[in-house]
Amino acid sequence: MGLRGVVFFLQCYLMLAAAMYFDLAEQEEKCIIEEIPEDMLVTGYFMLEPWNLKMNTNSPHLGVTVTVRDPNHEVLMSKRYGKHGKVTFTSHASGQHFLCFQTNSTRFSVFAEERMKLHLDVQMGEHSIDPGVEKTKGDLQTMENRLRHLIDQMMYITRHQEYQREKEETFRQISEDTNSSVLWWAVVQTSILLLVGFWQMKRLKDFFVAKKLV
DSSP: OOHHHHHHHHHHHHHHHHEEEEEEOTTOEEEEEEEEOTTOEEEEEEEEEESSTTSOTTOTTOOEEEEEEOTTOOEEEEEEEOSEEEEEEEOSSSEEEEEEEEEOSSOOSTTTTSOEEEEEEEEESSSOOOHHHHTTSOHHHHHHHHHHHHHHHHHHHHHHHHHHHHHHHHHHHHHHHHHHHHHHHHHHHHHHHHHHHHHHHHHHHHHHHHTTOO
16 A cells, blocks of 8 residues: 555544534533643534434524633633534643534524534644535645645644643642652651650649559
């Protein structure tokens, strides 16, 4: 298998690994959590469609509101889209980011009780691949875009590993501080027990002396 074949299958694997779908009811909000390094461009492609194929998908009320929150739960962006769209934002801090999707508050149609299916594809890096546009391009340009996207994915993996190493270092420091605190707490407890024991022995000796038992 040539280099182009390897790149093609690897890219397909990365795209399939990032794609997902979940269902939404009227006015229901669902969130996904993504571990994103600092200063990383994130692009999400989504499409909303009904589980019931008989539902009118051309309704102007059919849409979704997207809200993105950073690790501190501050809103990075909040925007209303139609039944499909592209979400783009840049992370300002490393950590868990919350991507929340909510169906429009207006009732869909007479099928308001129907649940909707939201397809989502989250990609990291500057050169993302739009599933709806990629099919219309030539083979050479398609391969070039896939290679750029693959390089972005490799950079994302590298930065994500650095972020994980930072988290591991922080966790190790917390563990060491906790172990040190536990050791000192054990020393303090032992000292208190010894002091209480000596005090009880002295009080008992004074009691025997006062009663002239010794």
